[in-house]
Each structure stands twice: as structure tokens, then as C-alpha cells.
Amino acid sequence: xxxxxxxxxxxxxxxxxxxxxxxxxxxxxxxxxxxxxxxxxxxxxxxxxxxxxxxxxxxxxxxxxxxxxxxxxxxxxxxxxxxxxxxxxxxxxxxxxxxxxxxxxxxxxxxxxxxxxxxxxxxxxxxxxxxxxxxxxxxxxxxxxxxxxxxxxxxxxxxxxxxxxxxxxxxxxxxxxxxxxxxxxxxxxxxxxxxxxxxxxxxxxxxxxxxxxxxxxxxxxxxxxxxxxxxxxxxxxxxxxxxxxxxxxxxxxxxxxxxxxxxxxxxxxxxxxxxxxxxxxxxxxxxxxxxxxxxxxxxxxxxxxxxxxxxxxxxxxxxxxxxxxxxxxxxxxxxxxxxxxxxxxxxxxxxxxxxxxxxxxxxxxxxxxxxxxxxxxxxxxxxxxxxxxxxxxxxxxxxxxxxxxxxxxxxxxxxxxxxxxxxxxxxxxxxxxxxxxxxxxxxxxx
Amino acid sequence: xxxxxxxxxxxxxxxxxxxxxxxxxxxxxxxxxxxxxxxxxxxxxxxxxxxxxxxxxxxxxxxxxxxxxxxxxxxxxxxxxxxxxxxxxxxxxxxxxxxxxxxxxxxxxxxxxxxxxxxxxxxxxxxxxxxxxxxxxxxxxxxxxxxxxxxxxxxxxxxxxxxxxxxxxxxxxxxxxxxxxxxxxxxxxxxxxxxxxxxxxxxxxxxxxxxxxxxxxxxxxxxxxxxxxxxxxxxxxxxxxxxxxxxxxxxxxxxxxxxxxxxxxxxxxxxxxxxxxxx
Numbered sequence: 147x148x149x150x151x152x153x154x155x156x157x158x159x160x161x162x163x164x165x166x167x168x169x170x171x172x173x174x175x176x177x178x179x180x181x182x183x184x185x186x187x188x189x190x191x192x193x194x195x196x197x198x199x200x201x202x203x204x205x206x207x208x209x210x211x212x213x214x215x216x217x218x219x220x221x222x223x224x225x226x227x228x229x230x231x232x233x234x235x236x237x238x239x240x241x242x243x244x245x246x247x248x249x250x251x252x253x254x255x256x257x258x259x260x261x262x263x264x265x266x267x268x269x270x271x272x273x274x275x276x277x278x279x280x281x282x283x284x285x286x287x288x289x290x291x292x293x294x295x296x297x298x299x300x301x302x303x304x305x306x307x308x309x310x311x312x313x314x315x316x317x318x319x320x321x322x323x324x325x326x327x328x329x330x331x332x333x334x335x336x337x338x339x340x341x342x343x344x345x346x347x348x349x350x351x352x353x354x355x356x357x358x359x360x361x362x363x364x365x366x367x368x369x370x371x372x373x374x375x376x377x378x379x380x381x382x383x384x385x386x387x388x389x390x391x392x393x394x395x396x397x398x399x400x401x402x403x404x405x406x407x408x409x410x411x412x413x414x415x416x417x418x419x420x421x422x423x424x425x426x427x428x429x430x431x432x433x434x435x436x437x438x439x440x441x442x443x444x445x446x447x448x449x450x451x452x453x454x455x456x457x458x459x460x461x462x463x464x465x466x467x468x469x470x471x472x473x474x475x476x477x478x479x480x481x482x483x484x485x486x487x488x489x490x491x492x493x494x495x496x497x498x499x500x501x502x503x504x505x506x507x508x509x510x511x512x513x514x515x516x517x518x519x520x521x522x523x524x525x526x527x528x529x530x531x532x533x534x535x536x537x538x539x540x541x542x543x544x545x546x547x548x549x550x551x552x553x554x555x556x557x558x559x560x561x562x563x564x565x566x567x568x569x570x571x572x573x574x575x576x577x578x579x580x581x582x583x584x585x586x587x588x589x590x591x592x
Numbered sequence: 593x594x595x596x597x598x599x600x601x602x603x604x605x606x607x608x609x610x611x612x613x614x615x616x617x618x619x620x621x622x623x624x625x626x627x628x629x630x631x632x633x634x635x636x637x638x639x640x641x642x643x644x645x646x647x648x649x650x651x652x653x654x655x656x657x658x659x660x661x662x663x664x665x666x667x668x669x670x671x672x673x674x675x676x677x678x679x680x681x682x683x684x685x686x687x688x689x690x691x692x693x694x695x696x697x698x699x700x701x702x703x704x705x706x707x708x709x710x711x712x713x714x715x716x717x718x719x720x721x722x723x724x725x726x727x728x729x730x731x732x733x734x735x736x737x738x739x740x741x742x743x744x745x746x747x748x749x750x751x752x753x754x755x756x757x758x759x760x761x762x763x764x765x766x767x768x769x770x771x772x773x774x775x776x777x778x779x780x781x782x783x784x785x786x787x788x789x790x791x792x793x794x795x796x797x798x799x800x801x802x803x804x805x806x807x808x809x810x811x812x813x814x815x816x817x818x819x820x821x822x823x824x825x826x827x828x829x830x831x832x833x834x835x836x837x838x839x840x841x842x843x844x845x846x847x848x849x850x851x852x853x854x855x856x857x858x859x860x861x862x863x864x865x866x867x868x869x870x871x
Contacts, residue, residue: 153602161869241605241712243868249606256603260710267632269639274632281628282711 151334151365152216152239156248159209159234159389208234210389211248216367218254218333221360223380223397224369225404228424228536230386232369236260236336239367254365257283257332263323268312272303272322275311279326293329300351301325328355335359336367353379371537373401373519375479405541412541413445420460424534425524428466432501433458434522434539449515449546449553449566456505457522465496466526470504473521473537476514482564494527511553511568515546515561612861618714625713629704629721633696634728648729649736651692652684659684663801672803672834675744678737682831683800683824685737686762689730690820691791696722697770698777698787705871715864716857719774723767730759741831749833758826761849765819768852775856775863778871799824804836816844819852 209231216222224232237243239250240258265282266275276297280290290297298304301322306314314322337356356379360366370376376383376397383400385393393400405412413436417423423430437454438444447453457470471486485506487493520542523535546554546566553566619626638644656677663669664676671679700722701708701715708715741748777783798820799806807815815821822845825836 237868238605242709244607244865245605246607249604251602251604253602258712261706264710265704265707267636269636270632274635278628278632281625282707282713284625284713287624 149218150215150251151218151220151253152367153251154212154214154248155250157209157212157235157238157245157250158207158247159231159238159243160205160246161208162205207389209238209245209386212386212389212391214384214391214394216365218365219363220382221366221368221380223376223383223400224367224386225371225373225376225383225401226386226392229388231389232386233260233338234389235386236338236367236369240336252334254333256334256336257330258336258338259283259327259330260336260338262327263319266311266319266323269310271310272298272307272314275322276326279323283327283330285330289331297325297329300328324352328352332364334365334367336369338369339371373405373477373517373538377401414443415539424536425459426533428463428526428531429459429461429468429524429533431457431459431522431524431534431536434520434536436520436540436542445542447513447542447544448510449513449544450510450551450568452510453508453542454505455508455520455522455540456503457524458501458503459524460501461497461499464498467494467528468492468497468502468533469525469527471523471525472506473523475519475521475538476564477517477519480564482513482518512565513544514563514566515544517541517543608865610862611858614716614857614861615714619716619720622713622717626717626721626724629717630725633721633725637725645729645732648732652681652688652733653736655684655688656681659801669802670806672805672828672832672836674746674828674832674834678740678744678746678832679803679828680801681737681740682828683798685730685733686758686823686827687795687798687800687820688733689726690762690766690823691795692729693723693726693766694770694773694791695787696726697766698773698783700770701774701778701867701871702781702784708867708871715867716771716860719770719860720767722774723763723770726766737831746832748831751830751833751837753830754838755827755830758823758830761819761826761846762823764853765823765849768819768849768854768856771856771860772852775860778863778867794818794820803834804841813840813844816841817848819845819849821845822849 208229212231212235224235226232234243236258237260238245239252240256240260242260263279265279267278270278276294277287277290281287298307301318301324303314303318303322306318311319311322353375356366356368360379366379368376368380380397382395383393383397384391385400385404393403414433415435416433417431420430420432423432425431433456435443435456435458436445436447437456438447438451439454441454455472457472459470461468469487471484473484474482476482485508487504487506489504518541519538520540521535521537522539524533525531526533546552546561548554548558550556553568554561638647641647643650659680660677664671664680669676697719700718704718707713707718773783773787797818799815804812804815804821804825822838822842825834826838826842828834829836829838
């Protein structure tokens with residue numbers, strides 16, 4: 147079939163957690179293993195990673211029996227929770243790692259962007275890095291030379307093109323990185339999460355560029371947590387869950403199925419199995435819930451009412467100062483706010499083992515209408531170490547009724563804005579001259 | 593509408609087992625990347641150093657000074673009839689290239705781990721670029737050698753035309769050993785500590801401070817099992833006209849070097865598929 151760009155047949159990938167990769171063993175390896183592994187285990191035990199040391203030979207299927215066909219010119223989104231196998235799938239398709247079983251067939255030149263700026267070197271100038279990065283991504287030198295000015299203009303770094311990269315701001319760095327990547331000219335483009343970079347304006351520019359690529363009849367595979375972007379760019383979406391293909395269909399259908407998975411609501415997620423929960427040796431996430439005042443779990447919130455987001459987590463090691471935090475994104479992927487635990491009772495104090503629930507209250511009349519995605523994380527303070535972060539853990543809708551007592555007032559049309567606070571209004575009136583005279587004459591008459 | 597006609601051959605991605613082909617064609621396709629990586633290594637190596645590329649000369653030159661002092665002056669080690677400083681320096685130039693190449697190549701995959709995890713390209717490019725980037729240093733050190741030959745009044749013989757072949761032999765040896773070490777270093781980082789130790793031992797197992805003519809036959813032929821013996825004595829013969837013309841010893845060195853390279857390349861290709869997962 148000529149119009150199939152990518153075909154997956156029972157594609158599976160197994161990983162040995164903490165152990166080795168080979169499905170086969172040779173004498174040399176066995177020998178080496180028996181020599182090295184006691185030391186490795188000892189080292190791990192000393193670092194307090196007893197769990198890992200025991201599970202040396204445990205395996206997981208990062209991808210399991212995935213079958214599908216993607217036609218030439220299709221723009222396909224791949225979604226799923228962390229660890230669902232999205233990145234593994236892209237890695238196999240871009241030939242970075244081999245599948246354990248099954249195979250994939252690809253027709254056409256592949257360009258894959260699992261990261262932007264791969265191979266950038268801080269000591270080299272912007273110009274030198276464009277050539278180096280282009281070569282790494284598989285561009286020919288002549289091709290880079292031809293597109294050079296375009297790349298520099300896209301990145302908006304004309305003035306700094308001969309400055310070493312280490313003097314670039316992080317924004318300039320990312321813009322340059324994406325600019326090179328965006329000028330790859332593949333027939334099949336695979337993108338992993340690269341749009342989660344840069345400021346909002348540049349993100350939009352990148353999304354537009356992606357849209358262009360899709361409209362040129364190229365095949366695009368796009369992994370992202372940015373549901374609005376996925377829905378906008380992709381006609382078809384594939385949902386992966388624990389390595390399996392769970393759903394494959396039109397974008398809006400699959401995205402809403404994904405957001406509603408679990409409890410039939412997007413407002414609560416639980417991790418009943420601690421082994422699979424986000425976290426490590428210090429703490430593990432157990433649940434995230436969205437509640438209204440009456441402590442109902444709900445995924446629809448009145449814009450005027452406060453809403454509580456709670457994080458339930460288990461502390462496995464006493465003595466750490468912990469800082470739970472929430473990150474909130476709207477449906478455009480804009481980071482609306484970030485909230486770090488300020489509870490005076492527990493701030494700067496070590497917490498003991500056991501189950502904890504931290505709740506933050508978002509006041510009413512603050513959020514804007516639409517879907518809010520909440521990411522939940524936990525950090526130990528001093529030094530700051532990420533214990534876990536679960537993006538898009540829960541989501542809820544903020545609805546603004548037309549009762550007239552919200553910030554909307556009596557206006558029924560579309561209202562933009564990232565927040566919608568209920569602000570105080572004041573009105574002062576100064577009459578115009580003609581009317582003032584009229585009023586004056588009225589007064590005289592009285 | 594379509595960008596390509598329907599007869600594009602499909603690329604099949606599946607599990608591979610055991611020994612796989614070298615895919616030299618693929619390597620050729622990526623020759624520009626090879627060039628850019630080698631160019632990057634050269635460019636970056638001496639940035640933020642005060643002396644810059646002078647390091648390429650300092651290393652062999654001071655070894656030569658120390659060797660001349662202790663082995664030449666004090667121990668009175670014979671030097672095949674040429675002044676001892678030039679005798680040892682002629683050996684130190686290819687040796688320094690080899691030692692640096694081993695060091696660079698064995699760490700190359702690990703220091704480019706980010707590339708390996710995120711982009712596809714024939715992995716052989718990485719250690720290959722690391723070895724090739726040493727050529728610039730070699731050339732600089734070689735210029736000093738020419739200066740020394742002028743100073744000591746040693747005029748090269750017609751043997752000089754063979755010199756490029758001995759440089760190729762040095763390249764083949766470096767790459768052969770470098771491939772083994774780089775692939776093993778991905779899985780067992782122990783090799784990072786082994787390499788300096790290995791090069792130190794290897795230095796004394798190579799006729800740099802002393803001539804191989806100290807050994808009688810058949811031991812001298814057996815000595816060729818160390819391929820750097822062939823390289824070093826070849827350099828001396830080609831440049832200084834010593835009586836170490838290529839013979840059985842050099843042939844043994846050439847065979848061993850080729851075996852190391854071919855074996856290393858296949859071993860590398862075999863281990864390659866797990867690089868991204870374990871690096």
C-alpha cells in the first residue's frame with residue numbers, strides 16, 4: 147500500500163528495571179554480571195536504594211502489542227499519562243532504540259525531535275551551533291546554508307549569531323533550538339513535547355509552524371500533554387495506557403475519553419498501587435481531588451465559588467521538610483498560576499512518616515471560564531529535590547453563569563483573559579457643558 | 593499531493609539478534625556529521641585554555657625532555673644511532689596521538705550520551721570523530737618534529753613516502769582499541785578508570801624510550817603483537833632512516849591492528865542497540 151507512511155505490527159518494548167537490556171546472555175556477560183552485580187548491589191544498598199537492588203531483574207513492558215497504520219499526510223497526536231509508552235514509541239520509530247518484539251515499517255524521510263537543541267555546545271557560537279545541530283538532525287550542509295538566514299530570522303537572534311551560546315538567555319537558546327528543528331524538511335515528522343518551551347508568543351509561533359507542516363501533506367506524529375494543542379492540530383489521536391493502545395480515533399473523542407478515564411470524572415485521580423504511584427523513596431502521591439465547598443468531588447465549578455484542590459500523599463521517610471505545590475494551566479496551555487504550600491503550621495518543619503493531605507483553596511471570582519488542568523508536585527526543601535510531579539493530574543471546568551453577580555456582569559458575549567477577577571468599579575460623572583447649563587437653568591427655576 | 597512516489601522502500605524497524613552488519617553505507621551517508629563532530633571536538637578542546645593548541649606540543653615535547661634526561665643521559669639507553677631526543681620524540685608523536693585517541697574515544701559515547709538518547713545516527717560516527725579530531729594535534733606535534741630534524745641535521749630518506757601508511761596504521765590501531773573501549777565504557781563505567789592505567793602500561797610496552805633492536809629474533813617479531821610497535825618503528829624508519837625497515841614484526845602489527853579494528857567494529861555494532869537504553 148503506497149499511502150501508508152507508518153505501520154506498526156505488535157510493536158513491543160521491554161525494559162529491565164535497574165538491570166540489563168539483553169534478552170540473551172553470553173558467558174562473558176554472565177561472568178561479568180556475577181562479578182559486577184554484587185558491587186552494584188552493595189553500592190545501591192549504601193545509597194539506600196534497597197528496593198532497586200532487590201528488583202534488579204524486574205521487567206516492565208513500556209510498549210505492548212501496539213498495532214496501527216498511519217496514512218501519508220495524517221497528523222496524529224499521541225497522548226497518555228506519564229509512563230504510558232509515548233516516548234518509547236517515538237524512540238523506536240526514530241530508531242534510537244530497538245523494539246523487543248514486533249516491528250514498524252516506515253516510508254519516507256524521518257525527522258524526529260525528541261528534544262530541541264540536542265548537541266548544542268555552549269562554547270560554540272550561534273552560527274556554529276546551527277550547523278552542528280542541523281547535521282545532528284540529519285540536514286545536509288548545503289541545505290543548512292540555504293536555510294541559514296531563515297533560521298536566524300525565525301529565532302530572532304540576528305544580533306547574537308556570532309556570540310557563544312553560553313551568553314544566550316534561556317529564551318534565546320530555546321528559540322534558536324526550535325528554529326533549527328522547525329526547518330527540518332522531513333516527510334514524516336515526530337515531535338515530543340517540544341512545544342512546552344519558551345514564552346507564550348513563541349509557543350504560538352511554533353504551533354503555527356507545526357500547523358503549516360501538517361498542511362503541506364506531511365505526516366506528523368505529535369506527543370504532547372497540551373490537550374488544546376493536540377485537539378487543534380491533530381485530526382486523529384491515539385491514547386496509550388501502560389504500553390497498550392487504548393483508543394484510536396478522532397481527536398476530540400479520544401481526548402475527552404482520556405480526560406474522563408478512571409473515575410468517570412476528571413476531578414479525581416488515585417494511585418491505589420503505591421509501586422506505580424509517582425514518587426520515590428521519600429514520598430509517594432496517593433490521590434489528587436477537586437472539591438467544592440460542600441466537599442463534593444466535582445469537575446464543574448461555579449466561577450463565583452471557591453474550589454479546593456487536595457493532594458494526598460504518603461511520606462515514607464521522616465525528617466524532610468516538604469513543599470507540595472500545584473501548577474495550573476488553562477486550555478491554551480498558558481501557565482495560569484503556581485501555588486506552593488504556605489501552611490504556617492507545617493512550613494519549615496520536618497514531617498513524619500504517614501499519610502498527609504494538603505489542600506489549597508482557590509478563591510471564587512479568580513479563574514477565567516474554561517478548562518483548568520492541574521499538575522501536582524512535591525519537593526523536599528533545602529536542598530530542593532523534586533520528589534514527584536504529575537502534569538495534568540486533574541482537570542475541571544469553570545463555568546460563568548449569567549446571573550449577573552460574577553465579573554461577567556450583564557455581558558453575555560465572549561470574554562477573553564487568563565483570569566476573571568471580580569473587581570471593584572467606581573463611576574464618576576461630570577456633565578458636559580450644554581447639559582450643565584440646562585441643569586443650571588433647571589436649578590434656577592426651582 | 594504526495595511528496596514521494598509509491599515505490600519508496602519501507603524501512604523496517606525490528607529487533608535484531610546477535611551479530612549485525614556494519615552498515616558502512618549508512619556511515620557514508622552521515623559523513624557530514626562525522627566532519628561536524630570532529631570539528632566540534634577540535635574547536636571546543638582548547639577553548640578556555642590559556643595555552644590553547646600549544647598543549648598539543650607541550651605533551652610530547654616535555655615527555656621527550658624527561659626521557660632524554662633519564663633514559664638517554666643517565667641510563668644511556670641506545671638509540672639506534674640517532675640523537676636520543678629525536679629518537680624518542682619521533683616515537684612520542686604517534687604515541688601521543690594514540691594515547692589521546694584512546695582517551696577521547698573511550699569517553700566519547702558517554703559524553704555524547706544526550707545525542708545517543710535523542711537522535712538517530714550511526715553510532716560509529718562518535719568514536720570515529722573522537723579519533724579523527726586528534727589529527728590536528730598530531731600535525732602540530734609533527735611540525736615540531738620537522739624543526740627538530742633540521743636542528744639535529746637529520747635528513748629524511750626516500751623512506752618518507754611510506755610515512756602516511758604508518759599514520760594509517762596508527763589510526764587503525766587507535767580506532768580499533770577505541771571502539772572496544774567506547775562500547776564497553778557505556779555499560780561498565782569502570783573503563784573510564786582503566787584507560788589512563790592501560791595507556792601508561794602500554795607506553796612502556798612500546799619501544800619509545802628504548803629501541804626494539806634490544807630484542808633478539810624471534811622475540812622481536814612477537815613484539816609486533818603490540819601494533820604500536822609497528823607504528824613507532826615504522827615512523828623511525830621512514831623519518832630517521834633507522835634499521836627498523838618493515839619486516840615480520842611490522843606485518844604482525846598490521847594484522848593485529850586490522851583484527852582489532854574489524855573485531856571492534858562488529859562488537860560495537862552488536863552492543864549499539866542497547867546504548868540508548870543504558871547510557
